[in-house]
Amino acid sequence: MSTLILNNNPELPYAMEEALNSLRINIGFLGNDVKKIMIVSSTPNEGKSFVAMQLYRQFVQTGIKTALIDADMRKSTLVAKYGMELADGGMIKGTSSVLAGDCDFKDAFYKTSFDNGFILPNVENVVNPSMLLENKRFEELLNYAGENFRYTFVDSSPLDLVSDGERIGSLCDGAILVVRSGVTSKSMVRHSAMQLERAGCPLLGVVLNRMGSSKGKYYYNKRNSRYYTASR
Ligand SMILES: Nc1ncnc2c1ncn2[C@@H]1O[C@H](COP(=O)(O)OP(=O)(O)O)[C@@H](O)[C@H]1O
Numbered sequence: 001m002s003t004l005i006l007n008n009n010p011e012l013p014y015a016m017e018e019a020l021n022s023l024r025i026n027i028g029f030l031g032n033d034v035k036k037i038m039i040v041s042s043t044p045n046e047g048k049s050f051v052a053m054q055l056y057r058q059f060v061q062t063g064i065k066t067a068l069i070d071a072d073m074r075k076s077t078l079v080a081k082y083g084m085e086l087a088d089g090g091m092i093k094g095t096s097s098v099l100a101g102d103c104d105f106k107d108a109f110y111k112t113s114f115d116n117g118f119i120l121p122n123v124e125n126v127v128n129p130s131m132l133l134e135n136k137r138f139e140e141l142l143n144y145a146g147e148n149f150r151y152t153f154v155d156s157s158p159l160d161l162v163s164d165g166e167r168i169g170s171l172c173d174g175a176i177l178v179v180r181s182g183v184t185s186k187s188m189v190r191h192s193a194m195q196l197e198r199a200g201c202p203l204l205g206v207v208l209n210r211m212g213s214s215k216g217k218y219y220y221n222k223r224n225s226r227y228y229t230a231s232r
């Protein structure tokens with residue numbers, strides 16, 4: 001299978017790396033049963049894909065076998081943003097075609113330049129991904145990921161418009177809710193927490209994202225009340 005290359009992966013400022021590092025360490029404390037983690041938010045543009053990719057990278061660089069799944073088939077951004085392409089110049093098969101049955105799960109995750117890093121990107125957005133997510137095959141894909149990777153980060157659609165996020169959450173071991181500082185209201189955050197609860201998806205923590213650097217940053221982990229931020 002061909003290797004996936006990320007042509008555009010800029011270094012982050014030191015403070016942001018440190019914040020992500022704390023988040024990684026906190027996730028490590030969640031125990032062995034937490035493997036499939038949905039990265040979700042109430043609305044678009046809060047930073048789900050950013051946090052999903054950076055967390056994936058943090059774990060991979062620590063030597064842990066980790067996968068990243070792009071399950072936001074309405075608005076996939078990872079391929080373009082990180083300049084993903086196959087080393088052999090072939091066409092990337094993405095999440096939507098894997099879920100449509102175009103290849104086996106063992107061939108769905110591309111290896112990367114890190115031996116322990118695997119990515120299932122998405123290339124084709126679809127008008128109604130709910131059909132693909134509701135399908136048993138999506139559940140099987142996540143089961144496969146849970147059996148083969150220590151952590152799987154699932155980049156999701158926002159919770160506001162459609163039920164995709166709840167469906168994804170119902171199949172994950174927990175969710176990290178990304179909240180855009182100063183933009184997302186408390187009531188939206190509360191509503192999102194309620195949706196996750198309804199889906200039976202434990203809320204593992206909240207990332208307050210895109211804060212002004214002067215305000216500091218934090219991450220709130222429900223279990224141990226640690227704080228963290230990713231500033232912009
Ligand atoms: N902490 C951050 N620092 C810098 N840029 C960020 C940060 N979080 C998100 N962004 C940028 O904001 C935009 C929206 O983020 P994205 O991850 O695509 O949101 P979502 O997946 O929730 O729709 C992107 O251009 C992304 O690079």
Ligand SMILES: [Mg+2]
Pocket residue numbers: 048049050072075077155
């Ligand atoms: Mg996104």
